Amino acid sequence: MTTVQEIAAVRYGIWVLCPAVGAAAVWGLKLAARWITTLGWFPFQGVFELVTDIPEPWATVAALAVGALVGGVFALFWAAEMMTVEISHDRVTLRKDDKTFDFGRNEVESAFADGKQLVLLSPDGAELARETSDLSKARLERAFTGQGYRWRDGDPFANDFRMWVEHAPDLAADVNALFTARRKAISKYENEEAAELAREIRKRGVYVKDEKKRQYYRCER
Template sequence: MTSEESYGPVPLHKDRTTVLGYPRADLLTVLIGMPILGLLLGIALPPLARWLSDLPVLPWRDGITFVGSLDRPWQTAIAAGLGLVAGLLIAATDFDETLKLTLTDRELTADLHEKKRTIERARVSAVFLDGKELVVLDESSREFTRGVHKTAAAPLSKALRSHGYPWHDTDPHAALFHRWIPGAPGLPAEAHAVLAARKVALKSKAEEDVRDLAETMQGLGYVVRDEGKDQYWRPLAGEADGHQ
């Protein structure tokens, strides 16, 4: 079930609307291609396992030998079905983890992880790409949303600018970020504790915990981003002077 969180009142009239979701070509590739690929892999696995089982040195030999023994038609059908289901799950996960935007001249709605959030255009201070992720900042420079977006930069910026949103080619606050060093001055102990917990979540790939802890940091007055294995932080706008 989709939940909604509103950042500002809903307009009383409908504006021109632009939907920036999964590009149609990519959507067809994922929704059709991944299940077909999974189906084919399911069919190909037993013969491949039988071929691998002849190798003199083979890790997980017992498991591979078992897969290679699935040579009956009904077993092949089950393997193909499991591959198809796996492909569908991968496609659904990829779609769910892709940020979708709905734009009007009055407001922007972000749809990510089955959660919709809306912010008035007047409250948006910057929109930019950070690698493959699209970032929308509110008036305090807080990250209103951040997520992987499939639309290329040129049509994305054109669509946003056509509705009056402040597109930036780079993060306008990039110079304020500091690499997190445990216990280093500049952050309160509570923020250090949150970043330490987030480091553990990143290492264990607990994506929901990673996102929740980033939100916790914003509640403390800091934005956090990742570069490789390192976490970087910056104060929210208006609080930056105290961290110079």
């Protein structure tokens, strides 16, 4: 079996790097707080005025703690976007954000990378999965071909995708409703919610991808 995942330095380093960067950033703002209060146009003036009133060393302690907490939250979101791909002669398993997507060898006809998304296709052209990650395309290609799977240079159905519009006439009402909800999630940068809605749409035989915040779809043949 071949496993493709982020290198250990990234998987574990984010839990140190992100809080450290967050703490340093907020500490820097704390140092600049008094100067910022002289800039009438700068937002959140009340917050910076409050910071200047906090005595030391509590102001520094609070700044470092808040910054580390913010950095930790960012690391949490980053970790949720990481994906592990396990490929064997018998099956392909994707693990992401406590979710597991498992496919037998006979289910997977081919795989390819569409931007930052790994796509698995079935023998009849259905999309089994379309998941976003920062995994190297070259590493994925080597892993799939090394286990005897077909790796495509691109999406063979790229020309079948069309841009989604409100109440698309060739889509069922419930599918259009899911697209509407997904558009809202995308506008709010709720990436996991958008991904989950895409999976729900896929269950209905419609495959979705995004380009510049626009949703495109193709229907099951």
